[in-house]
Amino acid sequence: MDKIRDISIIEAVLHVLDTGADEPILNSYMMELTEERYKFILSHIERVLKDENLKYASFKAKNTIVKEVGQDYLNGRIDLNIASKEIVKGLFEIMKDNESISSCDLLVVSFNTEYGPMLGILKMDYVKQYTHQIDIVDSNVGIGLIPITTGLSASKKVQKAAFIRPIRDDQEYDLLVFDKKPVIDTDGINYFLDNFLGCSLIENDRDATRHFMNRVELWTRSNCKDEAVKAERIRTSVKRILRNNEDINIYDIAEQVILPYEPEVKKDFIAYFQECNLEKFQVDKEYLEKKLSNLKIKVSSDIELSITADAYADINNFEIKDNGDGSITMMIKYIENYVEK
Incomplete structure (x- = not known):
C-alpha cells in the first residue's frame, strides 16, 4: 500500500447532517484554514491514513454521486463547494432511510500528496460532552450538568472516511477507504461502501x-x-x-x-x-515491524505484560524457561529499579 506521508491541505468545507431534520445544513463558504483548524484536520487525516484498517478500493462500474462528483472536482470541472454539497445530499438521503446511521458533520477536504491530489471525505460523529447549567432561584445559585451532543473532538478517532484519487488507466486503486465500525443491513449491504461510495475493497x-x-x-x-x-x-x-x-x-x-x-x-x-x-x-514489512515492536502478553486474567521486541529477545532482560512439563517460566531479569503505574 502507498505510504502517504506528505500531505498539504488545499481547502476544506464542513456541512451538518442531522437525521432529525428534513434537509442537511449546507455551508456556503469554504473553511478559513487557520493554523489551529489546519492542524485539527491534518491530525485526523494522518491518523486515518496510519490506521491498519485502511483499505484499498476500486469504484464499481455503476456510477455513484461520490464517484461522479469526486472525479468532476479532481479533474477541475467543478469547485469544492459544489462537489461537497452534492456528496452531502447523497449521503443524507441514505441516512434518512437508515435509522442506525448517526448524525454527523461531514468534512470534505482537498489535499495534495506525494502520489498526487486527493479528495477526502470524513464522517465526523458527534461526541457526547457536558457543560454546566446555572440556575438562580431567590438569589441562590444552583449549578448542574447538561449533556450536549454536537461537539467534535480532536482526540476521538474518525470511524468512516474515504480518500479519492483521479481515476486513471491501469492504476492499482481508485480510493482509500476507512470503515472502522461497518453498518450492515439485513441484506448484507454496507451503506458506506455499497450505497454511498459504490466501491469494492481490494x-x-x-x-x-x-x-x-x-x-x-x-x-x-x-x-x-x-x-x-x-x-x-x-x-x-x-x-x-x-x-x-x-x-x-x-x-x-x-x-x-x-x-x-x-x-x-x-x-x-x-x-x-x-x-x-x-x-x-x-x-x-512496515506493518510487521510496527506490530512486533511492542508485544503484549496476557498470562492470566490477573497478569498482563507489555514488552518491547528488543527486550523480549535480550536474554539479559527477559528469559523463557521450559519447565519440562509443557509449562514455561517467564523471567524478568536483573531489575535495578521499578515504578508502579
Missing part, C-alpha cells in the same frame, strides 16, 4: 500480513491449550519467518513450525490457512 499485502498474524494467534490458542512450550515455539518461529522472508508460503511455514512427528497437526495447520485464503502472500 486485498493488499498489509491486509494479508495482518490476517495471517491474527489467524496464527487464533490457531495457536485453539490447538495449544495448556501447552505453553509449544505455543511459544510456534509464535516465535512464525515471527522469525515473517521477518526473514519477503514471500510467504504456508507449506514451507508448516515444515518449519510444526515438528516432524506431528503430521496430523501439520495437515490441520495447512488446511486452516487454505480455508482462510492465506496459502501465499507477500509480507508488509
Whole structure:
C-alpha cells in the first residue's frame, strides 16, 4: 500500500447532517484554514491514513454521486463547494432511510500528496460532552450538568472516511477507504461502501500480513491449550519467518513450525490457512515491524505484560524457561529499579 506521508491541505468545507431534520445544513463558504483548524484536520487525516484498517478500493462500474462528483472536482470541472454539497445530499438521503446511521458533520477536504491530489471525505460523529447549567432561584445559585451532543473532538478517532484519487488507466486503486465500525443491513449491504461510495475493497499485502498474524494467534490458542512450550515455539518461529522472508508460503511455514512427528497437526495447520485464503502472500514489512515492536502478553486474567521486541529477545532482560512439563517460566531479569503505574 502507498505510504502517504506528505500531505498539504488545499481547502476544506464542513456541512451538518442531522437525521432529525428534513434537509442537511449546507455551508456556503469554504473553511478559513487557520493554523489551529489546519492542524485539527491534518491530525485526523494522518491518523486515518496510519490506521491498519485502511483499505484499498476500486469504484464499481455503476456510477455513484461520490464517484461522479469526486472525479468532476479532481479533474477541475467543478469547485469544492459544489462537489461537497452534492456528496452531502447523497449521503443524507441514505441516512434518512437508515435509522442506525448517526448524525454527523461531514468534512470534505482537498489535499495534495506525494502520489498526487486527493479528495477526502470524513464522517465526523458527534461526541457526547457536558457543560454546566446555572440556575438562580431567590438569589441562590444552583449549578448542574447538561449533556450536549454536537461537539467534535480532536482526540476521538474518525470511524468512516474515504480518500479519492483521479481515476486513471491501469492504476492499482481508485480510493482509500476507512470503515472502522461497518453498518450492515439485513441484506448484507454496507451503506458506506455499497450505497454511498459504490466501491469494492481490494486485498493488499498489509491486509494479508495482518490476517495471517491474527489467524496464527487464533490457531495457536485453539490447538495449544495448556501447552505453553509449544505455543511459544510456534509464535516465535512464525515471527522469525515473517521477518526473514519477503514471500510467504504456508507449506514451507508448516515444515518449519510444526515438528516432524506431528503430521496430523501439520495437515490441520495447512488446511486452516487454505480455508482462510492465506496459502501465499507477500509480507508488509512496515506493518510487521510496527506490530512486533511492542508485544503484549496476557498470562492470566490477573497478569498482563507489555514488552518491547528488543527486550523480549535480550536474554539479559527477559528469559523463557521450559519447565519440562509443557509449562514455561517467564523471567524478568536483573531489575535495578521499578515504578508502579
